[in-house]
Amino acid sequence: MTLGKCPYCSDGLIEIRDKEVQGKKVKLYACTNASWQTEDGEFFELTNSSTCHFKIWQNALGKYGKWLSYKEIRELLTQESIEVELISKKYATKISYTKHITLNSEYGVSVIWD
Numbered sequence: 077m078t079l080g081k082c083p084y085c086s087d088g089l090i091e092i093r094d095k096e097v098q099g100k101k102v103k104l105y106a107c108t109n110a111s112w113q114t115e116d117g118e119f120f121e122l123t124n125s126s127t128c129h130f131k132i133w134q135n136a137l138g139k140y141g142k143w144l145s146y147k148e149i150r151e152l153l154t155q156e157s158i159e160v161e162l163i164s165k166k167y168a169t170k171i172s173y174t175k176h177i178t179l180n181s182e183y184g185v186s187v188i189w190d
């Protein structure tokens with residue numbers, strides 16, 4: 077299953093890969109032209125044969141209590157930004173708020189803080 081066309085290269089498609097990061101199962105949304113490998117299960121780098129660097133970790137916004145769904149990735153590939161609900165744990169009670177997120181070539185996605 078692929079989620080859409082890669083925005084960073086001409087012939088890539090975004091696919092879903094199962095990865096393990098620090099012993100936890102996490103999905104990686106990556107371009108078919110980008111092969112990510114790891115030696116220590118923590119730091120991932122592109123293989124030499126990769127021609128693209130597109131990747132978004134499912135838990136890229138995990139610190140905001142947000143895991144990215146397939147649907148949201150599909151939307152991110154076709155829209156400038158999308159709206160998501162984030163959770164702040166800054167205070168004793170959890171506060172949820174709505175923010176726009178956008179693709180970020182370094183971090184996968186980033187929150188638009190206004």
Ligand SMILES: [Zn+2]
Nearest residue numbers: 082088107128
């Ligand atoms: Zn690509």
